[in-house]
Amino acid sequence: QVHLVQSGAEVKKPGASVKVSCKASGYSFTNYGITWVRQAPGEGLEWMGWISVYHGNTDYAQKFQGRVTMTTDTSTSTAYMELRSLRSDDTALYYCARHGGDGYYFDYWGQGTLVTVSS
């Protein structure tokens, strides 16, 4: 069965960077895109961007352009999301999710990684 397992919680200081990993199993990693979504405490879901694992191209939400980089390592079936110049309002639960069959929705989700930004 499909599993997405994310790296553990992180605590960072303002201005630092964080890199969250998402290891996939149970399917052909290169056949599906990976999207990243975050959720601030008590808030809704916010789409950050996605990566086509097969082609390697990315599309980021305008809000994060210049501050986020999404990559994959197909040898380990792992996706990564790096967010730089962290601010306190970046404190959130970060999820990776697999794109569904035709790519327009997210059918499997990781368990989430809590990133706390605090001085």
Added chain:
Amino acid sequence: EIVLTQSPGTLSLSPGGRATLSCRASQSVSSNYLAWYQQKPGQAPRLLIYDTSSRATGIPDRFGGSGSGTDFTLTISRLEPEDFAVYYCQQYGRSPMFSFGQGTKLEIK
């Protein structure tokens, strides 16, 4: 930028009842690429409905989706205790490529 607005913000119903959740888009959603997710406290979202009306694997038939253009609906008939959660709609196609509504909380009355 396309904005999804969900209503109501909170819906209070009793088990066995029928829930109707609305998702309105500021512009027409491409090819009706509209999905719905359920999220329970402390859990990741779970896909319920994709392409407006197709149920995801393992989703019971009491969950149904409908709509087109800018107006979409998630209907849950015969509410079970496990259905009380937060529900999000999500669209594909317009800048940003993907976006979510702000959510509707379905609570027990």
